[in-house]
Amino acid sequence: MTANPFFAPSALPYHLPPFEEIAEEHYLPAFERGMAEQLAEVAAISGNPEPPTFDNTIAALERSGRILDRVSTVFFNQVSSDSTPGTREIQKEITPRLAKHSDTIKLDPALFRRIKELHAVRETLADDEAWLLDRYHTDFVRAGAELDDQDKQRLMGLNDELSRLATEFEQNLLADTSAATIVVDDPARLDGVSVEGAAETAKARGLDGKYAISLILPTGQPALSGLTDRELRERLHKAATGRGGTANAGIVTRMARLRAERALLLGYAHHADYVVADQTAPEPQAVTDMLAKLVPAAVANANAEAEALRAEAGFDLEPWDWAFYAEKVRNARFNLDTARMRPYFELDRVLRDGVFYAAGKLYGLTFTDRPDLRGYHPDVRVFEVFEEDGTPLGLFLGDYYARESKRGGAWMNSLVKQSDLLGEKPVVVNNLNIVKPPPGEPALLTFSEVNTMFHEFGHALHALFSDVRFPRVSGTAVPRDFVEYPSQVNEMWAVWPEILANYARHYETGEPMPREMVDRMLEAERFNQGYATVEYLAAALLDWAWHTEGGAAEVSDWESFENHALSQAGLDHPLIPPRYRSTYFAHIWSSGYSAGYYSYIWSEVLDADTVEWFKENGGLRRANGDRFRRELLSKGGSIDPMSAFHTFRGRVPDIAPLLTRRGLS
Numbered sequence: 001m002t003a004n005p006f007f008a009p010s011a012l013p014y015h016l017p018p019f020e021e022i023a024e025e026h027y028l029p030a031f032e033r034g035m036a037e038q039l040a041e042v043a044a045i046s047g048n049p050e051p052p053t054f055d056n057t058i059a060a061l062e063r064s065g066r067i068l069d070r071v072s073t074v075f076f077n078q079v080s081s082d083s084t085p086g087t088r089e090i091q092k093e094i095t096p097r098l099a100k101h102s103d104t105i106k107l108d109p110a111l112f113r114r115i116k117e118l119h120a121v122r123e124t125l126a127d128d129e130a131w132l133l134d135r136y137h138t139d140f141v142r143a144g145a146e147l148d149d150q151d152k153q154r155l156m157g158l159n160d161e162l163s164r165l166a167t168e169f170e171q172n173l174l175a176d177t178s179a180a181t182i183v184v185d186d187p188a189r190l191d192g193v194s195v196e197g198a199a200e201t202a203k204a205r206g207l208d209g210k211y212a213i214s215l216i217l218p219t220g221q222p223a224l225s226g227l228t229d230r231e232l233r234e235r236l237h238k239a240a241t242g243r244g245g246t247a248n249a250g251i252v253t254r255m256a257r258l259r260a261e262r263a264l265l266l267g268y269a270h271h272a273d274y275v276v277a278d279q280t281a282p283e284p285q286a287v288t289d290m291l292a293k294l295v296p297a298a299v300a301n302a303n304a305e306a307e308a309l310r311a312e313a314g315f316d317l318e319p320w321d322w323a324f325y326a327e328k329v330r331n332a333r334f335n336l337d338t339a340r341m342r343p344y345f346e347l348d349r350v351l352r353d354g355v356f357y358a359a360g361k362l363y364g365l366t367f368t369d370r371p372d373l374r375g376y377h378p379d380v381r382v383f384e385v386f387e388e389d390g391t392p393l394g395l396f397l398g399d400y401y402a403r404e405s406k407r408g409g410a411w412m413n414s415l416v417k418q419s420d421l422l423g424e425k426p427v428v429v430n431n432l433n434i435v436k437p438p439p440g441e442p443a444l445l446t447f448s449e450v451n452t453m454f455h456e457f458g459h460a461l462h463a464l465f466s467d468v469r470f471p472r473v474s475g476t477a478v479p480r481d482f483v484e485y486p487s488q489v490n491e492m493w494a495v496w497p498e499i500l501a502n503y504a505r506h507y508e509t510g511e512p513m514p515r516e517m518v519d520r521m522l523e524a525e526r527f528n529q530g531y532a533t534v535e536y537l538a539a540a541l542l543d544w545a546w547h548t549e550g551g552a553a554e555v556s557d558w559e560s561f562e563n564h565a566l567s568q569a570g571l572d573h574p575l576i577p578p579r580y581r582s583t584y585f586a587h588i589w590s591s592g593y594s595a596g597y598y599s600y601i602w603s604e605v606l607d608a609d610t611v612e613w614f615k616e617n618g619g620l621r622r623a624n625g626d627r628f629r630r631e632l633l634s635k636g637g638s639i640d641p642m643s644a645f646h647t648f649r650g651r652v653p654d655i656a657p658l659l660t661r662r663g664l665s
């Protein structure tokens with residue numbers, strides 16, 4: 001084997017990982033050496049005979065684990081964006097070992113003693129040092145560092161069972177979703193959806209000559225808006241909402257109970273209390289109040305929408321009819337023809353004349369192609385980012401196309417985190433799942449994909465503009481209920497007239513998108529908001545209920561708990577099921593969003609209020625971009641995020657703009 005490329009820092013510009021030299025067999029040895037190296041570094045810190053100082057303890061921890069950091073970053077990026085059977089095997093093996101590695105450090109009593117001693121004199125430190133020290137202290141306490149040995153053992157037992165149950169939940173859901181695939185013999189029944197696609201889906205499952213519709217994760221299934229066969233719609237809806245009902249029933253109640261027990265052990269009233277203690281929401285009651293405040297108007301909107309759909313259908317609807325009649329009303333009302341819109345949204349044009357153009361106007365950034373630098377896949381494009389005065393800022397990688405080896409959705413990853421301590425500039429990547437066109441043909445997007453490009457680039461800006469000393473607080477290392485805020489704000493530029501006019505041009509003729517098409521598109525964006533808000537709130541409320549009262553011993557039946565929680569909140573709408581029901585709500589049982597699904601709307605309050613600020617101050621102006629960058633984006637997690645917001649906005653957030661946007665006021 002040649003030298004392991006993870007053992008030394010990358011020699012490439014910006015320390016871009018040397019992807020061409022990295023092979024699968026490098027990962028495990030690098031993880032192993034990386035963990036061993038960091039444990040040795042930590043042992044040297046905790047065994048240091050000198051009294052603790054910021055530098056010999058906290059900064060030393062920040063400097064530790066370089067190999068592990070390099071390999072983890074590249075590896076977890078690869079398993080998301082371009083996985084192989086080999087990397088999936090490595091992931092299974094390495095994930096529990098990494099969790100144990102982290103516990104070993106956080107539950108090291110000698111190390112925690114140093115952090116605690118230092119914490120007692122934190123007012124003697126510089127502001128950013130005191131903030132970081134506080135971060136470490138909190139991380140360690142929340143991981144159980146203050147418990148006695150017996151409780152530490154109990155905590156590790158709870159963590160172990162919880163992680164096992166989460167994996168079980170995930171695997172049951174995967175199996176159940178696959179088993180719930182709708183299979184039909186007669187293609188005539190598929191009127192309204194792609195028969196070819198259904199034949200392909202069946203074939204991939206070994207059902208040659210049949211037709212199949214597979215399920216996506218949320219309750220709402222795309223085929224429901226097209227299928228004219230009502231009985232088939234009913235079957236699809238019931239298959240989607242029934243997932244996990246048997247296999248995950250016991251897991252859900254058990255996990256809620258274990259999480260409640262863990263919260264008590266750590267000194268919190270319940271799991272939501274534990275989670276919120278480390279978020280921007282001041283206390284659980286603030287989340288409860290916020291959700292409750294939105295319900296009546298959202299339900300009223302949804303009821304008005306239901307009336308319009310009923311009028312269109314001419315009979316009383318069932319839940320499986322909503323999407324079908326919504327599509328009919330939408331098409332009639334806005335006369336939208338997505339096929340005619342796509343030629344105005346060509347990928348390269350949206351990126352350069354939209355996303356990059358907006359960043360130029362707001363922040364003075366320029367972007368240069370760097371075809372000499374390679375990504376981890378031939379489709380990845382590398383750009384160097386410069387300040388207005390030519391100062392290099394970092395690298396931006398765009399990985400826009402879908403492929404078999406990539407997971408669904410869209411996201412941003414940091415490949416190198418900005419920090420002065422380690423002398424690093426940022427390297428970030430945006431991932432989307434746009435269908436790759438045949439060679440020589442343009443990639444023409446939907447407006448929703450355009451919006452996603454702007455959204456993900458908002459996360460990229462948060463990382464690129466990071467201007468902090470320490471890696472722990474770099475870029476997007478902010479609370480979960482804050483992290484979507486900058487990315488949601490960046491979506492505003494996708495529809496800003498000057499930006500839209502600059503990128504929405506026909507890919508062949510260069511003609512701007514016709515004005516009335518733009519207007520109809522923007523109007524259609526606001527359609528069906530009542531439904532969308534109610535299904536979201538119902539899911540957020542369920543998450544909340546499970547993690548406040550759901551851990552009580554007397555909760556034994558998930559379904560009656562769910563029904564009761566929804567009806568208590570006024571969200572038991574007969575036509576609108578929650579976006580996820582409890583038994584397939586992967587976000588909260590297996591994906592780290594427990595007591596955190598509220599975050600989306602919580603961040604949207606800040607987003608809508610910030611959009612107002614930009615509008616009040618002349619919109620697309622350098623001075624506005626500079627202020628947002630200086631007070632907010634550049635800070636990362638190095639100061640209290642809500643005080644950063646306060647400095648930027650000049651006051652506490654106002655919920656009114658969000659209510660207006662969603663038609664709730």
Ligand SMILES: [Zn+2]
Pocket residue numbers: 455456459484487
């Ligand atoms: Zn996002």
